[in-house]
Amino acid sequence: MNREIKAIIFDLDGVLCFTDKYHYQAWKALADELGIYFDEKINNRLRGVSRKDSLEIILERSDKQYTQEEKEQFTEKKNALYRQLLHDMSPKDASEEVRRTLLELKQRGYKLAIGSSSKNTQFIINQIDIASYFDAVADGNDITYSKPDPEVFLKAAAKLGISPEQCAVVEDADAGIKAAKAGDMLAFALGGDAQYSDIKDVELTDFADLLNYL
Numbered sequence: 001m002n003r004e005i006k007a008i009i010f011d012l013d014g015v016l017c018f019t020d021k022y023h024y025q026a027w028k029a030l031a032d033e034l035g036i037y038f039d040e041k042i043n044n045r046l047r048g049v050s051r052k053d054s055l056e057i058i059l060e061r062s063d064k065q066y067t068q069e070e071k072e073q074f075t076e077k078k079n080a081l082y083r084q085l086l087h088d089m090s091p092k093d094a095s096e097e098v099r100r101t102l103l104e105l106k107q108r109g110y111k112l113a114i115g116s117s118s119k120n121t122q123f124i125i126n127q128i129d130i131a132s133y134f135d136a137v138a139d140g141n142d143i144t145y146s147k148p149d150p151e152v153f154l155k156a157a158a159k160l161g162i163s164p165e166q167c168a169v170v171e172d173a174d175a176g177i178k179a180a181k182a183g184d185m186l187a188f189a190l191g192g193d194a195q196y197s198d199i200k201d202v203e204l205t206d207f208a209d210l211l212n213y214l
């Protein structure tokens with residue numbers, strides 16, 4: 001790699017922990033209630049996308065027009081169910097592999113941050129007890145535009161005080177890889193639909209594979 005990387009910004013859902021399965025369950029329950037078809041493939045398009053924009057993607061399959069008020073009720077309902085599922089999370093939900101890799105990267109001198117579209121980021125960080133690994137967190141509460149816009153990663157870089165071209169991003173979402181590249185950052189793809197991206201820089205085999213590149 002011909003650039004000097006000083007910081008790594010991690011996506012949360014689907015990279016540091018597997019909340020993506022809870023997002024799916026909660027959206028699926030809402031879609032079933034509304035009689036709208038929803039499956040894992042459509043769910044892949046929701047990775048990295050804000051709650052509001054996710055609902056719009058789900059409603060593409062509906063012939064009904066819903067008011068703004070109804071849409072707000074739907075996102076609130078989904079989030080309430082999602083938060084219930086998050087209550088079951090514990091420190092065990094951040095794997096030993098993730099913890100060991102983050103610690104090693106810190107020891108190698110990298111600054112570490114989280115860059116997530118989720119407004120539940122702090123709650124999840126507390127549930128799985130990973131705050132101590134990170135120098136900064138930028139999340140859905142800090143931004144106007146969600147991925148593929150680079151805003152959340154640029155906010156994370158600014159919080160770290162590192163220029164974007166010296167940052168690497170780790171993502172499971174195609175929208176997240178687009179956001180990283182739009183922000184002039186190095187993009188590592190890990191699973192999800194990120195692995196199929198044409199513009200990713202590196203495809204990781206697993207989380208610890210990062211150590212082979214940094």
Ligand code: BG6
Binds near residue numbers: 012046047049050140
């Ligand atoms: C992202 C997830 O991290 O956060 C998306 O990949 C989700 O699927 C988005 O829609 C917003 O999350 P939340 O917790 O604010 O509803």
Ligand code: MG
Binds near residue numbers: 013014015048
């Ligand atoms: Mg993700």
